[in-house]
Amino acid sequence: MVDEMKFEPDLYRGTAGHYDRFRPPYPEAMIADLVRRAAPSGHGRLLDLACGTGQLAFPLHGRFAEVRAVDAEPDMTEVVRAKAIAMGADHVRAVTARAEDLCAEPESFELIVIGNAFHRLDRSLTARRAHTWLEPGGHLALCWSTSPWAGPRDWQRALDGLLRAWQDALGVSGRVPPGWAQARQRDPDRDVLSRAGFEPVERHEFSVEHHWTIREIAGHVRSTSFLPPPVLAGRAAEFDAELTAELGRHTVDDRLTESVSVAYELARRPRD
Template identity: 35%
Template sequence: MTSYDPALFLGTAWYYARYRLPYPAEVFALLIRTFALDGRGCLLDLGAGTGEVAVPLSTHVEQVVAVEPDAEMIVEGEARARSAGAGNIRWEHAAAEEFSGRPAAFRITTVGTALHWMDKPRVLTRVHELLEPGGGVAVFSGGSLWTGRAAWQSAAVRVIQRYLGEARRAGRGEFPQSTGSYAELLMNHGFVGPQTHFVVQPIEWSIDQILGYLYSTSFASRRLFGARVGSFEDELRHRLLNLDATGTFTEEQILEVVVAWKPS
């Protein structure tokens, strides 16, 4: 996408802050170790959401600039930061493509499962300019319920499709198809030494948690169902309980973290 669609996550922020799974501690340990974070320097977090990356890493840098285009997400992110006592985060209401910062001002840039929404060449060119020499970038990616292979995930997607259509929704359009690896993309934009890490996260869901997660997404936000939301919830519960009467569902989510550096 070349410009941010304000309908993309409209009405999802409350659910996003409460039902999106936190990144595993292993991910942050990896970044702290890889980039030798020691409380100094400034972190730029693009597509910051409700602070899923910015808040946990705030204790390992001097300052965080969290850039997020959705105003409702920022409200939730600020609340998360206050609750955590993270007073060194500055929130910027802007799309990643539009953020203007001082060149070579940042020690590390993170993009947590958000680069697929962005104009990748434009954003990565800008990230390269904003990083100090030798600075690092970390890009996260992972699956979603829509692409999951478990029987309960497939059943949930079929229910969503009955109400919203076959295509995976994304704001006013459809979900953008990914092309190429992030490691290759980073190298093509001047970064060196890319490393790809995989973190496996076992997850156990209740039906209420599944619904909350769905309402945090662009493809099944609550507003998309309109007056049929009650029928959707009833049908989803019925389908899932037919699969497992306990109402508990499991998966192993694999998070990919690609790190690379701007040459010194």
């Protein structure tokens, strides 16, 4: 077991609107597969930890009598609240809290989901607490998707280089703790979950093609913790111009194509 990486609070401050608009949704095939394997009763409760603007809570909400969507950022939970009201989903409740500080009833959830965020939490503490919050036989799903700058295509490599250069130029390369990925390699998520009492831990993978415009990429970058709007600040227009010039060489019909890899790791609290 290794020490958990510490991410500073408020890294996503000012990103909620961009997060909701420019983060690609989890594919329907993944959501359907998760529902099939977790087999919610339709009468239970769902907990979405570090929920963002509800990228998992809303696709799953129809399978549960109550949904609790939890995020440390007030801007995120405000968007969840507004979306729930707009769609008449009275059973979706937004809660502003750190996952590590949440007060929840023991054995009260059928399913707990964490989307693209487990590495930012105290994994050992969160896994242990999630284990107590789940009904016996309930499931925890860690959901993941790749980022547009992490792929092998020429435009993705160009985007990755541009983002690194801008982080260096703005002096914000340290917003994300260096070495966080290596820490997870030394102590994989499945081992963290196993120590907390979950069994088994199964990984299910999917791939979906996604088409971006340069404007959408610019919005997606603003949804990140490393180049959010408060960091770009007065240089946002300069960034957009450089992004357009760099990626414009790679567009086909004004689009950039990405093969998004999506996966979830499903673990179960054993029945007594």
